[in-house]
Amino acid sequence: MPTRNLHDVFYPNSIVVVGASRDETKRGFRSIQKLLEDGFTGTIYPVNPKEPEILGLKCYASVEEIPQAFDLALVCTPAKTLPKVIEQCGKKGARGAVVLAGGFAEAGDDGRLLQEEMVSVARQYGVRIVGPNTSGIFNTHKNCNIVGFSNLRKGDIGLLSQSGNMALSLVTEAQANGQLGLSTYVGIGNESDIRFHEYLDYFADDENTRVLVAYVEGMKDGAAFLEGLRRITRKKPVVLYKSGRTSAGISSAKSHTGALAGDYAVSEGVLRQAGAVLAAKSDEIMSLAEALSLLKPLRSRRVAVLADGGGHATIAADALSESGLALATLSPESRARLAAILPPSAATANPVDVAGGTDSNPAVFAECAQILLEDPEVDGLLITGLYGGYGVRFSQSLTPIEMEASARIAQINNESGKPVVVHSLYGSLYADLRPAPLACIREAGVPVYDSLEMAVRCLQALAEVGEARSRTDCPAPAPAKRSSTFGQIVDICRAEDRTVVLEHEARQALADAGVPMTAKAVLARSPDEAVEAFRQLGEVPVAMKVVSRDIIHKSDAGGVKLGVSAVGAVKQAFDDILASGRQFVPDPDITGVLVTPMAPKGGVEVIVGVVRDPTYGPVMMFGLGGILVEVLKDVVFRSLPLTEGDARQMLEEIRAAEILNGVRGAPPTDKNALVQLMLGISALCTAFPEIEELDLNPVMAYPSGVGILDARILLDAASQTAATE
Structure with missing residues (x-):
C-alpha cells in the first residue's frame, strides 16, 4: 500500500483507545494521560463499557458508538477480541490500528490463525495494523505518544525497533544527552500487516526524520527489506544494530561458501552494501545517530587532528588508522600558517599538537581549525583534548574566549561543509555536566563526545555514508539472461535426478556466461x-x-x-x-x-562463491581461498545482483586486501579481471535461481587475468545426498 497511508497512521488527528482504563498501571490509562500531557490537539475517544469518563473524557461503550470517523485506534484488549474490534474500526473509517496484545503468531498455530483472521478483516476495510505484540508508537511532532514514554524531546531521529526495552534504552539515552530529539518511534511487533520495508519507506518520506535508528532481530522478507534500505539510504542515513550475531549459520552447507555463510557474516555484508551504518555495540547507536543528524558526510577518509597534547594526538592517530581513516597530508602553506600562530614546540604536521599554544588564549583553536579546514587535502576535523574545559582547568576568565571560539568553529563547520567532531575530557554524556563552551558548540551543531574512540567511530560513519552514496552512482547491472547452455545442463541434471553440476558442465556454463576460463x-x-x-x-x-x-x-x-x-x-x-x-x-x-x-605459479589464491541465504536470497562471497579458507575466514558478502562498485569494494574490504595489491616485490593482481569474474557469476546466479550454491575455489588471481582451478555448482531441490565428508 502507498506510504501515504502510513503517514496518516503516524500523523493522526483522532485516536480511539479501545480498552481505556482508570487503572494507572494500564496502557489504556497511561496512553490517554500522555496524549493529554503532551498536548495532542486531536480528538481522543476512550472506549470502555463500564466507565462513563476517564481523565475528563467521555467514554463510549463500543467503537460502534463513536459518533464520527477516526484515524487511529490503540487496541489494549486481549488477542481474541481483535478480529471484531478491527472490523468495527474499519467500518468507522480508521486508517490504522496499533495492536498491543500478544498471543498471535508468536504463540503457536491457534495464535497464527487468529492473526490471519485479524489481518484478513483489516485488509477488507483498508486498516493498516502496527503489530500485534508491539510496544506502540509515538510521533513527537504530532504530540502523539501512545507508548507512555515521558519527557520526549522533539527532533529528527526516528526509531524503529523490534524490542520495546531496546527502544526505552535509546529514548533514555537521548534524554540523558540533553540535545538529541526524536521524531517517530515504531515498535515493529509481529509484522502481521505492515512489513519492515514499508516502515523504511515511511521514514524515507517523513519530513521530520533526518536519521533513522533501527534495531533489527530478523525480518520476514529480507529481499524487500534490502530494497527498502537502499531507497532510504539514498535520502538519509540509517544506523542499524543487528542482533543475533553469534548464530551457527547454515549447518547443511555443502560448499565452503555455505559453511562460511553464518547469519551475521551475511547480514553485515548485505546491510552495509545497502547503505546502512552498522553499530557494533548498543552504546554507540545514539552517538552515531547524533553525528549523522548534525554533520554532512565525509567527502573522503582524509581527516585532520587538532590536539592540545601529544598523548591524545597519538591515540587519535592510532584510532583513525585502525578505523580505516587517513591522516591528511597538510600543504606547506597550511603548516606555515599554523607555525605562525603556534609556539616553536608545536607539531604542525598532522596530527597538529598546539603544545600549550592555547593555554592562555583558546581562541587559537578556532584559528587552527580554519586553517586546517581550508586545506584542500582535509575533508574532516577531529578536535581532541581538554577543549571546552580551559575555564575549569586554568581560569574562569578563559570561558568567554572559549565561548567565542566554539561559535566560530561551529560557523566554520557549517561554511566549509567539512564535518567537525569534538572529543573533550569534559564532554560528559550528561549535558548538565558540560562546561558552557561545549554546550555552546553542541547547540550550534557540532557533536561532542567524552570518548575519543567514539568520536573517531562517528567520523568513520560519516565516511561510510559518503561512500555508500557514491556507490549509488554506479550503473545498475543489466537484467540477467538465461543461458541456453546452462539451461540444457539444468535439464540434464533434473532428468538424471541429481543436484550436482559436474565440473566439466560447470566450466562450460561459466564460459558461456562470459566468465574467463583460461585453461x-x-x-x-x-x-x-x-x-x-x-x-x-x-x-x-x-x-x-x-x-x-x-x-x-x-x-x-x-x-x-x-x-x-x-x-x-x-x-x-x-x-x-x-x-x-x-x-x-x-x-x-x-x-x-x-x-x-x-596453473601457472605466482598468483594469489582467492575464493568466489554464491549461496542462497534463507533471509536475503542469493549472496556472493569473496575472500582468500585455498584449503585454509574455512580457517582464515577472511571473506566478505554482498547480495545479488552485484554492481561493479560492490565488487570493487569487496576486493578492498577483506583483511588481507594488501596481498591483492602486491607485497614484498610481487606485482599487483589484475583486479579488473576479478571484478569481471564476479559480475559474470552474479549474472549467472541471478538468471538461474536454481543454483543453490556455487564455489570457485581456488581462483588464481594473476597480474594479468585469473585462472579457475576448481568449479562447483549445486542445484536446489536435492533428491540425493552427496558425500561431503
Missing part, C-alpha cells in the same frame, strides 16, 4: 582417454580430478592428483583416483576424470 579442461572416461587428453594439452604437467555426482569435496576423497607429467603417470593417476573415490564412497557414480594443465 582448457578435457573429460576422460578411461585411462586411454586420459593419456589422449594429456597429449592434446601438449604433454605439460597436468592436474587430474575425479568427476562424480557423489563426490563433492574431491581432495578429501583422494580424487585429485597434481603435477602429473608422464604418460605412465597419467594412467596410474587415473586408476588411483577411481580407486580412492570408490573407497571413500561405496559404489559412487563416477563420470570420469577431468584433465587440465597445471
Whole structure:
C-alpha cells in the first residue's frame, strides 16, 4: 500500500483507545494521560463499557458508538477480541490500528490463525495494523505518544525497533544527552500487516526524520527489506544494530561458501552494501545517530587532528588508522600558517599538537581549525583534548574566549561543509555536566563526545555514508539472461535426478556466461582417454580430478592428483583416483576424470562463491581461498545482483586486501579481471535461481587475468545426498 497511508497512521488527528482504563498501571490509562500531557490537539475517544469518563473524557461503550470517523485506534484488549474490534474500526473509517496484545503468531498455530483472521478483516476495510505484540508508537511532532514514554524531546531521529526495552534504552539515552530529539518511534511487533520495508519507506518520506535508528532481530522478507534500505539510504542515513550475531549459520552447507555463510557474516555484508551504518555495540547507536543528524558526510577518509597534547594526538592517530581513516597530508602553506600562530614546540604536521599554544588564549583553536579546514587535502576535523574545559582547568576568565571560539568553529563547520567532531575530557554524556563552551558548540551543531574512540567511530560513519552514496552512482547491472547452455545442463541434471553440476558442465556454463576460463579442461572416461587428453594439452604437467555426482569435496576423497607429467603417470593417476573415490564412497557414480594443465605459479589464491541465504536470497562471497579458507575466514558478502562498485569494494574490504595489491616485490593482481569474474557469476546466479550454491575455489588471481582451478555448482531441490565428508 502507498506510504501515504502510513503517514496518516503516524500523523493522526483522532485516536480511539479501545480498552481505556482508570487503572494507572494500564496502557489504556497511561496512553490517554500522555496524549493529554503532551498536548495532542486531536480528538481522543476512550472506549470502555463500564466507565462513563476517564481523565475528563467521555467514554463510549463500543467503537460502534463513536459518533464520527477516526484515524487511529490503540487496541489494549486481549488477542481474541481483535478480529471484531478491527472490523468495527474499519467500518468507522480508521486508517490504522496499533495492536498491543500478544498471543498471535508468536504463540503457536491457534495464535497464527487468529492473526490471519485479524489481518484478513483489516485488509477488507483498508486498516493498516502496527503489530500485534508491539510496544506502540509515538510521533513527537504530532504530540502523539501512545507508548507512555515521558519527557520526549522533539527532533529528527526516528526509531524503529523490534524490542520495546531496546527502544526505552535509546529514548533514555537521548534524554540523558540533553540535545538529541526524536521524531517517530515504531515498535515493529509481529509484522502481521505492515512489513519492515514499508516502515523504511515511511521514514524515507517523513519530513521530520533526518536519521533513522533501527534495531533489527530478523525480518520476514529480507529481499524487500534490502530494497527498502537502499531507497532510504539514498535520502538519509540509517544506523542499524543487528542482533543475533553469534548464530551457527547454515549447518547443511555443502560448499565452503555455505559453511562460511553464518547469519551475521551475511547480514553485515548485505546491510552495509545497502547503505546502512552498522553499530557494533548498543552504546554507540545514539552517538552515531547524533553525528549523522548534525554533520554532512565525509567527502573522503582524509581527516585532520587538532590536539592540545601529544598523548591524545597519538591515540587519535592510532584510532583513525585502525578505523580505516587517513591522516591528511597538510600543504606547506597550511603548516606555515599554523607555525605562525603556534609556539616553536608545536607539531604542525598532522596530527597538529598546539603544545600549550592555547593555554592562555583558546581562541587559537578556532584559528587552527580554519586553517586546517581550508586545506584542500582535509575533508574532516577531529578536535581532541581538554577543549571546552580551559575555564575549569586554568581560569574562569578563559570561558568567554572559549565561548567565542566554539561559535566560530561551529560557523566554520557549517561554511566549509567539512564535518567537525569534538572529543573533550569534559564532554560528559550528561549535558548538565558540560562546561558552557561545549554546550555552546553542541547547540550550534557540532557533536561532542567524552570518548575519543567514539568520536573517531562517528567520523568513520560519516565516511561510510559518503561512500555508500557514491556507490549509488554506479550503473545498475543489466537484467540477467538465461543461458541456453546452462539451461540444457539444468535439464540434464533434473532428468538424471541429481543436484550436482559436474565440473566439466560447470566450466562450460561459466564460459558461456562470459566468465574467463583460461585453461582448457578435457573429460576422460578411461585411462586411454586420459593419456589422449594429456597429449592434446601438449604433454605439460597436468592436474587430474575425479568427476562424480557423489563426490563433492574431491581432495578429501583422494580424487585429485597434481603435477602429473608422464604418460605412465597419467594412467596410474587415473586408476588411483577411481580407486580412492570408490573407497571413500561405496559404489559412487563416477563420470570420469577431468584433465587440465597445471596453473601457472605466482598468483594469489582467492575464493568466489554464491549461496542462497534463507533471509536475503542469493549472496556472493569473496575472500582468500585455498584449503585454509574455512580457517582464515577472511571473506566478505554482498547480495545479488552485484554492481561493479560492490565488487570493487569487496576486493578492498577483506583483511588481507594488501596481498591483492602486491607485497614484498610481487606485482599487483589484475583486479579488473576479478571484478569481471564476479559480475559474470552474479549474472549467472541471478538468471538461474536454481543454483543453490556455487564455489570457485581456488581462483588464481594473476597480474594479468585469473585462472579457475576448481568449479562447483549445486542445484536446489536435492533428491540425493552427496558425500561431503
